[in-house]
Amino acid sequence: MGERRVAVRVTPDALRQVRGGHPWVFDRSVTSVSHDGAPGDLAVVFDGSRRFVAIGLYDPTSPIRVRVLYHGAPATIDDGWWRDRLRIAFAHRRALGDDGRTNAYRLVHGENDGFPGLIVDRYDATLVVKAYSTAWLAHMRAVVGALDELASPDRVVLRLGRAARIEAPHLDGVALVGELPAEPVPFLEHGLSFEADVVHGQKTGHFLDQRDNRARVGRLSRDKRVLDVFACTGGFSVHAAAGGAVAVTSVDQSAPALATARRNMVRNVDRPAVRACHHDTVTGDAFDVLEGLVRRGERFDVVVVDPPSFASRRASVPAALHAYGRLAGLAVRVTEHGGVVVQMSCSSRISAEELETSVQRAARGAGRPLDVFERTGQPLDHPIGFPEGAYLKAVYAHVR
Numbered sequence: 001m002g003e004r005r006v007a008v009r010v011t012p013d014a015l016r017q018v019r020g021g022h023p024w025v026f027d028r029s030v031t032s033v034s035h036d037g038a039p040g041d042l043a044v045v046f047d048g049s050r051r052f053v054a055i056g057l058y059d060p061t062s063p064i065r066v067r068v069l070y071h072g073a074p075a076t077i078d079d080g081w082w083r084d085r086l087r088i089a090f091a092h093r094r095a096l097g098d099d100g101r102t103n104a105y106r107l108v109h110g111e112n113d114g115f116p117g118l119i120v121d122r123y124d125a126t127l128v129v130k131a132y133s134t135a136w137l138a139h140m141r142a143v144v145g146a147l148d149e150l151a152s153p154d155r156v157v158l159r160l161g162r163a164a165r166i167e168a169p170h171l172d173g174v175a176l177v178g179e180l181p182a183e184p185v186p187f188l189e190h191g192l193s194f195e196a197d198v199v200h201g202q203k204t205g206h207f208l209d210q211r212d213n214r215a216r217v218g219r220l221s222r223d224k225r226v227l228d229v230f231a232c233t234g235g236f237s238v239h240a241a242a243g244g245a246v247a248v249t250s251v252d253q254s255a256p257a258l259a260t261a262r263r264n265m266v267r268n269v270d271r272p273a274v275r276a277c278h279h280d281t282v283t284g285d286a287f288d289v290l291e292g293l294v295r296r297g298e299r300f301d302v303v304v305v306d307p308p309s310f311a312s313r314r315a316s317v318p319a320a321l322h323a324y325g326r327l328a329g330l331a332v333r334v335t336e337h338g339g340v341v342v343q344m345s346c347s348s349r350i351s352a353e354e355l356e357t358s359v360q361r362a363a364r365g366a367g368r369p370l371d372v373f374e375r376t377g378q379p380l381d382h383p384i385g386f387p388e389g390a391y392l393k394a395v396y397a398h399v400r
């Protein structure tokens with residue numbers, strides 16, 4: 001398990017990339033392998049002079065043929081290795097939750113923490129490990145053993161990304177430590193109460209990366225009517241209500257996600273601001289819902305637009321930019337003059353500049369130019385270890 005090794009030779013360009021710290025070797029860059037390896041075998045990348053370049057996880061089923069764990073000097077990947085890497089990742093999160101108001105965050109952010117294709121999210125005493133490649137299954141015992149030792153969780157739940165789920169569907173949503181929770185797992189985000197369906201929910205149950213943007217939106221929401229488009233489980237909606245919004249409308253195509261959003265709102269009704277806020281949810285396609293709101297002449301003071309990644313492939317970047325622009329054009333039409341639009345992109349292939357340009361162009365096209373007042377990225381628990389790691393962008397703007 002995992003001790004089997006495959007010697008891999010790659011193109012000069014891939015060699016340069018790996019030596020520069022890039023964590024992926026694509027199948028098209030592999031020039032030779034010593035033998036047919038299995039997912040999770042350790043791949044050792046050599047240069048033309050048979051010198052060690054990097055060690056990683058081999059995955060013959062993925063276009064990312066090698067996920068690099070380490071480059072430079074030869075390294076032994078054993079239980080101690082995983083423990084040391086986890087210790088470093090944990091240390092980088094230490095400041096989070098020091099005030100006792102947040103107990104859910106990303107403990108391991110894939111490539112950016114030296115675990116390419118593996119996520120570990122913490123929801124209080126529950127850890128969710130999400131593997132995006134079955135290469136990780138061969139190392140799961142060692143990784144989960146180290147997690148157990150360092151974090152002493154009540155339970156560890158395994159989730160699989162889409163490609164891994166196709167290969168091993170029976171392993172998605174199983175408990176690796178303890179038992180599966182009978183109910184969604186409660187947790188705190190900036191002092192507000194939420195629940196996450198860690199077994200069936202999207203990603204690991206909650207989009208933890210928007211924590212700081214939600215707090216910002218909360219601070220902008222006093223006495224405002226807020227529209228939360230792509231609301232999912234209502235992170236922005238609940239922070240807006242707690243921040244003093246008079247009304248919040250949450251829009252998403254997922255009925256189960258909106259059911260969670262409603263429960264998340266109810267979890268916080270001990271706060272007078274949340275109790276006083278009128279909350280409604282609309283299930284449907286965001287574009288259709290926004291067009292309906294435009295037709296009816298409805299207006300909001302704060303509009304949050306947090307779509308899924310529209311550019312999962314390089315070829316879809318132009319279509320993604322068009323979709324961001326379309327959304328922004330609709331968003332400004334339903335925003336009061338002087339109101340705030342917050343447009344996000346979670347696509348690593350779209351730069352902050354491209355997002356802002358497409359949003360500005362669409363807003364001007366709608367006759368409502370924007371004055372940008374803030375640009376943000378990812379929070380502390382989502383470090384950026386390589387260019388593609390910088391995926392989250394947000395633009396905050398006033399409608400002129």
Ligand SMILES: C[S@@+](CC[C@H](N)C(=O)[O-])C[C@H]1O[C@@H](n2cnc3c(N)ncnc32)[C@H](O)[C@@H]1O
Nearest residue numbers: 207230231232235252253254285286306307308
């Ligand atoms: C990035 S997540 C949003 C996260 C959310 N804002 C939060 O703070 O937790 C994207 C959401 O878009 C929803 N979605 C995807 N396509 C959609 C569409 N065409 N119309 C409405 N919702 C959609 C998904 O169900 C998902 O909840």
